[in-house]
Amino acid sequence: xxxxxxxxxxxxxxxxxxxxxxxxxxxxxxxxxxxxxxxxxxxxxxxxxxxxxxxxxxxxxxxxxxxxxxxxxxxxxxxxxxxxxxxxxxxxxxxxxxxxxxxxxxxxxxxxxxxxxxxxxxxxxxxxxxxxxxxxxxxxxxxxxxxxxxxxxxxxxxxxxxxxxxxxxxxxxxxxxxxxxxxxxxxxxxxxxxxxxxxxxxxxx
Numbered sequence: 001x002x003x004x005x006x007x008x009x010x011x012x013x014x015x016x017x018x019x020x021x022x023x024x025x026x027x028x029x030x031x032x033x034x035x036x037x038x039x040x041x042x043x044x045x046x047x048x049x050x051x052x053x054x055x056x057x058x059x060x061x062x063x064x065x066x067x068x069x070x071x072x073x074x075x076x077x078x079x080x081x082x083x084x085x086x087x088x089x090x091x092x093x094x095x096x097x098x099x100x101x102x103x104x105x106x107x108x109x110x111x112x113x114x115x116x117x118x119x120x121x122x123x124x125x126x127x128x129x130x131x132x133x134x135x136x137x138x139x140x141x142x143x144x145x146x147x148x149x150x151x152x153x154x155x156x157x158x159x160x161x162x163x164x165x166x167x168x169x170x171x172x173x174x175x176x177x178x179x180x181x182x183x184x185x186x187x188x189x190x191x192x193x194x195x196x197x198x199x200x201x202x203x204x205x
Contacts, residue, residue, distance in 0.1 A: 001024065001139065003056070008116075012075045015094075016077065017084075020037070029129055029131075029142065029144065029148075030144070030148045031148060032055065032059060032144075032147055032148040032149045032150075033054045033057055033058075033148070034055075034057070034147045034148075034149070034175060035056045035175070035176065035177050035178045036053075036054075036147070036149055036173060036178075037052070037054050037055070037057060037173075037174050037176070037178060037202065038052075038053050038170045038172050038173040038174065038176060039051070039052055039092050039170070039171050039172045040053045040054070040062070040168060040169070040170050041168070041169050041171070042094050042166065042167070043166070043167045043168075043170050044164070044165070045164060045165065049064055049066065050064065051063060051064045052064070053170065054178045054182045054183075054190070055149075055178070055183075056103070056180070057080065058072070058077050058078060058182060059074075059075065059076055059077075059183040060073050060075040060183075061073070061075070061182045061183055062075075065178045069086070069088060070087045070088065071084065071085065071086065071087075072084075072085040072183075073099075074088065074183055074184075074185065078096075080096065080097045080098045081094055081095065081096060081097055082094070082097055082172060083095070084093040085187050086187065086192070090136075090186070090188055090189050090190065090191045091189060091191070092185060092186075092189045092190075092191060092192065093191070093192045094191065103119050104142065108135060110134055110135070111131060111132070111133055112131075112132050112134060113129055113130070113131055114129065114130045115127065115128075115129055116130050117127040117131060117144055119143060121143045121151045121152045121169075122151055122152070122169065122170070122171055122173070124145050124146075124151055124173070126144055126145055126151050126152070127143070127144050128142070128143050128144040129141065129142050129144070129189065130131075131142075131155075135172050137157060137158060138155060138157035138158070139155070139156060139157065139202065140153065140155030140156055141153070141154050142154075143157075145173070147175060149170070149173065149175075150168070151169070151173065152167075152168065152169050152170070152171065153166070153167065153168040154167045156169075162180075164194060165172060
């Protein structure tokens, strides 16, 4: 579960740069420019997990419980970084979103996006979009609220004969102001030491 959670964290972090932009841009999906919270459930072949989501004009904070531990991820596309927080240890790990975007290997030119129509999801009238990689390696659908908030996603990717499906639903959506501190790195948190530094500081007894 940890591996798929890390991959999906990067996926949701990179989506604004890959598919979302201003409503006037071509071959993109309009991005939400508002503040909201909700409960996101992600289902994969490896299992499922639920996150509490806080969003403010592109910034996002996800909180979840995994294997008895509290975890939080702050996504800051404006700074091109994400911070994975470990509250029990008061430590954090920084993820370079710029490099993560490069590693994804995808750009809007590699994707076709088509508006399908309107559907009701979670009691909300949404606009449905179809997203398809031009090499047919992945594709799916995304449903946006009137505020352009992703309410549901359903994606399928394939590598050789292997297919992987990921679905996301957002429930308990509340469009309302969020506390600014939710999207900042806590002042009393320390960076997690790298494995190289840990071995450097290790002294056999």
